[in-house]
Amino acid sequence: MTTDTIAGAEIELNEEGFLVDPSQWNDDIAVELARREGIDPLTERHWQVIRFMRSEFEAKGTGPTVRVLGKTSGVSIKELYQLFPKGPAKLAAKIAGIPKPRGCI
Amino acid sequence: MGNPTHRIVILGGGTGGTLAANRLRRSLTPSEATITVVDQDDRHVYQPGLLFLPFGLAHLDEIVRPRGRQLHRDIAFVQDPIDHVDIESGRVFLASGQVLDYDVLVVATGAVLAPEETEGLTGPGWNERAFTFYDPEGAVALGEALEWFAGGRLVVNVVEMPIKCPVAPLEFCFLADWFFQQQGVRDKVDLTYVTPLDGAFTKPVASERLGGMLEERGIELVTEFNTGEVDYSDAGGRLVSYDDREVAFDLAVVIPVHNGAAYVVRSPGLGDALGFVPVDVHTLQSDAAPNVFALGDAAAVPVSKAGSVTHFEGEVLVENVRRFLDGRPLDASYDGHANCFIETGFSKAMLIDFNYDVEPLPGHFPGAVGLPLMKETHLNHLGKLLFQWLYWHSLLPGRDIPGVHSAMPTAGKERLPIPEREVSAS
Numbered sequence: 001m002t003t004d005t006i007a008g009a010e011i012e013l014n015e016e017g018f019l020v021d022p023s024q025w026n027d028d029i030a031v032e033l034a035r036r037e038g039i040d041p042l043t044e045r046h047w048q049v050i051r052f053m054r055s056e057f058e059a060k061g062t063g064p065t066v067r068v069l070g071k072t073s074g075v076s077i078k079e080l081y082q083l084f085p086k087g088p089a090k091l092a093a094k095i096a097g098i099p100k101p102r103g104c105i
Numbered sequence: 106m107g108n109p110t111h112r113i114v115i116l117g118g119g120t121g122g123t124l125a126a127n128r129l130r131r132s133l134t135p136s137e138a139t140i141t142v143v144d145q146d147d148r149h150v151y152q153p154g155l156l157f158l159p160f161g162l163a164h165l166d167e168i169v170r171p172r173g174r175q176l177h178r179d180i181a182f183v184q185d186p187i188d189h190v191d192i193e194s195g196r197v198f199l200a201s202g203q204v205l206d207y208d209v210l211v212v213a214t215g216a217v218l219a220p221e222e223t224e225g226l227t228g229p230g231w232n233e234r235a236f237t238f239y240d241p242e243g244a245v246a247l248g249e250a251l252e253w254f255a256g257g258r259l260v261v262n263v264v265e266m267p268i269k270c271p272v273a274p275l276e277f278c279f280l281a282d283w284f285f286q287q288q289g290v291r292d293k294v295d296l297t298y299v300t301p302l303d304g305a306f307t308k309p310v311a312s313e314r315l316g317g318m319l320e321e322r323g324i325e326l327v328t329e330f331n332t333g334e335v336d337y338s339d340a341g342g343r344l345v346s347y348d349d350r351e352v353a354f355d356l357a358v359v360i361p362v363h364n365g366a367a368y369v370v371r372s373p374g375l376g377d378a379l380g381f382v383p384v385d386v387h388t389l390q391s392d393a394a395p396n397v398f399a400l401g402d403a404a405a406v407p408v409s410k411a412g413s414v415t416h417f418e419g420e421v422l423v424e425n426v427r428r429f430l431d432g433r434p435l436d437a438s439y440d441g442h443a444n445c446f447i448e449t450g451f452s453k454a455m456l457i458d459f460n461y462d463v464e465p466l467p468g469h470f471p472g473a474v475g476l477p478l479m480k481e482t483h484l485n486h487l488g489k490l491l492f493q494w495l496y497w498h499s500l501l502p503g504r505d506i507p508g509v510h511s512a513m514p515t516a517g518k519e520r521l522p523i524p525e526r527e528v529s530a531s
Binding site: 064066067068071072077078080081085086087 | 265329331333347348362377378379
């Protein structure tokens with residue numbers, strides 16, 4: 001675990017760079033975390049996914065997987081990969097300040 | 106006396122529904138409860154047998170039996186597709202128009218394959234150049250294709266998790282290696298395993314072991330590949346990932362994405378976006394209503410979708426249905442126990458045993474004297490073969506298998522330092 005200054009706030013991150021405390025998150029932190037991942041700027045489509053991730057996490061305690069995102073977020077899986085390359089669910093969760101989605105087993 | 110007879114309705118006559126029905130029938134008299142099992146067809150498939158069909162190591166008629174015949178005679182079997190469930194009124198609406206009222210509902214309708222959700226997969230090459238062995242018809246068709254396959258690129262692809270029996274695609278690779286050696290064409294076949302995971306399997310220690318077993322057999326491993334499209338435009342075809350990587354094939358064995366049964370999505374509040382039923386992971390009581398339970402592949406629990414899981418869940422579920430009917434607190438004892446025989450070719454198999462918290466470890470199962478864990482042995486292969494008999498004669502009728510219980514055993518296991526690594530969801 002490390003503490004880092006992000007958008008002017010002291011934020012605790014785990015080994016993989018996910019926020020330890022999702023309640024510390026705000027829009028400015030999202031912008032900075034996205035920049036670190038090479039996503040700059042965050043477009044309206046990015047925000048749609050980020051906000052959806054936040055509300056799913058608040059309702060269910062875990063972030064959705066890519067396929068659930070594709071079915072329910074209003075953004076297709078193809079576009080999700082364009083917005084958040086490599087692993088959309090993981091990367092969007094990181095930027096949204098929520099824990100890494102639990103792997104399916 | 107004087108108590109009303111409870112009505113228990115079980116949706117699905119597969120592994121979970123059948124063993125739950127038979128166990129409930131044994132523990133409740135017909136005057137205490139009526140038990141009705143609903144399924145859309147009368148074909149109970151011993152699903153672990155599907156792996157062996159393409160290699161001629163099993164035959165369809167051995168692994169399919171009538172569903173109704175696996176049920177105790179005091180259980181009603183209704184063959185009718187399910188239209189939807191109304192949780193509010195406690196009623197199941199069937200396609201024929203029949204309506205079943207329930208006091209307790211058990212959802213055990215498993216998972217369904219959705220190859221049509223992957224762009225192009227069910228196009229012109231489907232069941233000609235790309236097959237799945239996850240249903241009986243696909244497994245038989247694949248068997249015919251393998252018989253004629255004299256060389257080229259054979260690709261085994263898991264499109265997305267979760268899938269039923271996550272070790273089966275690996276077992277298919279091991280058996281394919283054995284099969285092509287028997288056919289004398291192994292040197293003409295390139296075998297590749299393409300997975301969305303970041304390793305061969307989900308659990309770190311087993312993932313490393315299984316990854317090593319692929320390597321020993323000269324099977325290439327492609328990880329973090331999220332198949333977005335299957336294209337049959339050239340002579341064979343190619344898998345294209347969402348991030349534009351490609352794997353070409355002459356013959357593809359594809360494990361399509363899985364959903365819960367379609368009626369779950371049509372039943373307000375019952376399931377999640379994919380049609381699986383969220384439940385308490387220890388009691389198996391649904392989040393939707395206290396009188397609804399789910400087990401097996403149909404349940405959204407963070408554990409493998411596998412027969413052993415369903416078997417171990419069944420014991421807890423039956424206890425909890427009883428407790429619910431008696432108005433007693435539920436038993437939160439399901440620990441995520443799973444147990445898989447992994448067929449590795451050349452009449453050997455490996456056994457793994459794990460739960461929510463403890464990943465597969467070496468040692469012996471179920472105690473210090475028992476089957477070797479995480480080792481390829483002939484004994485484990487015999488165990489896997491014997492299991493089919495136990496399935497029909499012991500597991501489905503709801504009899505206990507000596508030494509094998511719901512709670513994961515630890516007595517015969519070695520403690521290993523666990524590598525700090527989580528499974529990532531893409």
